[in-house]
Amino acid sequence: MKSPNRYGVFLCQGGHGGQESLDFKRLRWTAEAQGVPVFEVTQACAQEGAAAVARLTGEGGFDSFILGACPLAGPGGPLAGELWRAGLKPEMVQHLDLCQKPLGQTGQCLVMDGGALALDQALVAQAARFQPESREMEVSRRVLVLGSGLLALKAARGLLLGGYKVLLITPGRRLAPPEPLLGLEAKLEATALARELEAAERLEVVSRGELLRLAGSSGGFTATVLDRQRRRWTRRAGAVLVTQGPPTRLNSGDTGLEAGPRVVSLSDLLIWLSSPEHFRKKVPRQGQPRVGLAVGLGQEASPMSLRAACLAARGLVSELGAEVTLFTSQAKMAAPDLEELTQEVRGLGVVFVKFDSHRPQASPRPDGVGVSYFEEILGRELSQDLDLVAVDEVPGPGQAWRGLARVLGLAASGDGSLQPDQVNALPTASARAGVFLLGPASGAWDLPAALDQVGQALAGVRALLGQGKARVEEGRVRVDRRRCAICLTCVRVCPRQAMGRQDRRPEANPLACTACGTCASECPMEAIQIAGQDDQRFAREIGAAVSKSPSGLLTAPEREMLVFACANSAGPALAAARLAGRPWPSGVRLVQVPCAGKVDPAYVLWAFQQGLDGVLVLGCYEDACHSLTGSTWAAYRAGHLRRLLTEAGCDPRRLISAGVAPGMHAQVMDMMEQARQRVEGLGANPLKTQARVREFLSRFTVRIDETYAIAG
Template sequence: MAEKTTSAIRNPASPPQEVIIFGSGVCAQKIARNLCGHGISACLASGADAPPLRGQGVGAQWLRGVELTACRGFAGNFELKLRQRETFLYRKAPAIVLAEDPHHAPAYAPYGLKPGSRVMSISQLEETRGDLPAADRPGGGTRVAFFCGWENDSHPAVARRMLAACLQLQQHSRTSTYFMTGNLKVAARGAEGLVEAAKRSGTIFLKFTRRFPTVQTLADGHFKIDCPDELTRAPFQLETDRIVVDETIGPHPRLEELARRLEIRQDGIGFAQSDNVRRLSNATNRRGIFTAGGSRGALSADEQMADADQVALNVLAFLKDLGADTLPGMEIHRGRCARCLTCHRLCPHKAIEIGPHMSVVSAACQRCGICMAGCPARAIHMEGVQIGAKIKNCIRKPTRSSGEKGDHLQVMVFGCARSTGQARALARLSGQPLPSGVRFVEVPCGGCISSRHLLTAFEAGARGVMLCTCHTDNCQSDTGNRVARRRAQATGDQLTAAGIEGDRLYVTSVAANMGTEFVAMINGFAERIRALDAC
């Protein structure tokens, strides 16, 4: 009797159609507006500190003052538990979008300043709409100094806001502005034009690279700024009435808790998207959960609006594909499964469901095979992937014609289909076939190669084994390359303990565009194996 297998298919005929959007800023509102315009209900969920909705005609429900306390389910059928004061709310959603505004922190300390009526951040100045109180300077007029990126570079989006505010004040007939900067970043759209316009309007730009100005507060509340002239090396002084400082951009304070509850990988700063090119533009490590605007990085206002359009299209495409009938890619044999939860811990996409029987949710699974390689009971099977059989079939193939003398080298190469497989195809198209005796096994991810597979290759007769993974932050599963390296290290230790040279197992990383380099790596490894065989 055949063993029963388990693979949960979560493609309900009528999935819930209310997309939950965490955030209430202009980016979140635009996402909701775009989804509602396509007939998809949306719900904005924001914290207690969220300002009132500024947009009109959003068309989405708004839950204010809520926090996420739990998330269950998978792509297409997430189950959220929200707390609003003393009340718990339960929502189901086919998709989730993180679109919290970024956190802007005034940079007073780097300039040795403290906030006050005459020292403000760029956000505070923008709130005044440039309408500053008149100064008590004889003859009228106001002098305003902008401090932007001295020892630490200011973000281009912040620098652009500083330049726009400076130009607006300078064009005021009774305001004189001074823009004092270190390495001014003008990568944001229109920033260079703002610099030129401000100069034409009369703004004085002062740049410092080694020695920076010092600020002294005078008895009347004004400021005396001692500035070093780096060309003449002569000091000069400048008196101003007000100082505007730049800001640092970071993730919203709520974002860390949201990412933890949703099991989303964050980058080194704390934004809800790992430093992985495969996640661009709005994907996360979990299918059905997207990130946009200030939740995925320090974006300018224009970039956030473009991001809102992009993520809305991604969500719509995802919802459209939910109704498609897809075959399960992974299966767990019930008779072999010991419910050790190794697969649940290893899965980077959180696609393993713990129920009466362990199962793989096809809508959430991305077929990396990390769970399959890590299962100690060999209870997980990936449809169409028989790595052990491929190894034996490849090694059994003769490396040369039966009557030909010469090199009988046998090297087994495992490579990820997304990187090494494409590099191999590129090499073949450019007329660089693999050397004789080299057998290539293409796998969905380097992480689906276990120590057992590596040892099986040696047992089948391979003189050397090469494992090619994706580069760091270029792995579709985020962790597949790291997992592969750890397993290869453990296998190398086993080989050494058995008296086999550890150099016969080689691990490297390959990108899809490295066809020539890939062939060179194999040639170099083959030469090392020949040298070891000759010893």
């Protein structure tokens, strides 16, 4: 890792109207006090001003710089293009929102309250900034695919076309087993793919195989496989695609429809209907067969199940002349042409019985099934004698499926899905980097959505593995081997399982690590630091956020609140709010963190010790965390910190947490203002006076080297 050896500060004055204000001079003095080159420009939000910034940056040989301006000069302005044209990188600029939007085209930008403190904080962050060195990392070009059927075969074919080797482990003997719910076209396509892949050179198929162990991490997994001859062997793989879904069970709820000769699954019925003679053998009835179809009587049914039931009903009526009743309660219609299909089968004479608050009760017999139910429209009890009832299916994960989840390093939810219940995990991400989930493995049982996931997963594999060499950033996570106690807390808390072990010490895989900082904040020995986001940097930035007592006075004119803002949610929301012209609340200071999971309890305690009156942590919503679990860990720490504050005699209400989405620019400023008013009502921080006294006395105290000793 190398640090930028030179950076500068550009301060925008807006238009040419008006004389330089005292607040603007304070900005310049703040930067000059740090020995940093300072340049004053006009209208950095315009083409001419942005070009001047780019030219001066190149002439000064800066590795990075701070642009203090109004929101109009932010990332959406012309500066990025001018830097590109000058042969510079747009990411070298740190946009700092210091001024209000100007009035008119030539108005002067007015410096916001607390602008000098914000610039001081930015200078602290800039001094700690590190530019990571990149290197090439060898990765395996083999991809492990778990599953069979259409999704697995399409994924395998796409990988082979991309030049990757494929290890395909199927739970059964056939590459294209029956998948009746997907329809006839899917069956024909899967059969054709199976024939095509039989001759593929880079494809290794293990039928009836079992994955026993998956060691390593993204780019370098080691899979231990058990084949059908009960032999164990290992293969290296750069990524894993899971298309295999959990086993299923009848979605009958408490209706009494248990599997038997006269109660079958909807999948079995569709297989029977592929051969009418086979169906007649299963239902040997003279005359018109009477069939019931049950969809969504237990759990909510997917559109695919309702579509399959309607197709089965159409086949029963048109080919076998059956009398069909479709019982449904919770079924989704959100699929193309599904409404038209239901209307079509109604026109064929299929009777739909919809339940809201009641459920039918079934009595299976050797020769049929008796069904009684309360007809909610007629308001009376009805009963039917049916020859056969077919019930839709829902996931029924058992011990074997949960065992596979553990092997993959994942957790199975109640419905069998291996995907975290997180918006940012969609469409194919898992809690283990390099493991992609498709179709039933991710909870997507609808065919169009699952086919989209195949394309997303293939793109993810290409981005991850490239052509066998991946470019990664070196040393983003530092582990102090002398401090490390090998407690493996970092391995357990990492949301993407990026932390592994090398020579008995934790080591982060740069292919998997997102530098969220959760491991660093949870490490009990403080042995882990994120380059450029270390504890010393944040301690100095928090200290710079506290206003200094003017002229030796030990009083503060207003309450001060510190905001820790997640860079993935609160950061964009605040930037958009300022661009929309929302004023910054008085007395509020900002520290941006890579993730709410990086907010160490020590940061909060240090803020109170420095005399800040309140702390607000703005992170992602827990089910929409960019780092998957960062907001969850932040919530755990907030609860613990409130208990500590109570024990220390400090009101725990001074610590406030809130969830923010990137698009909540209309609400985020109101949230900060409400938090500020709440802190205002609590009065001054009891530690504020002590902090002011320490700060005042430090001006007149001679610092002595602690290594100096007087010989007695």
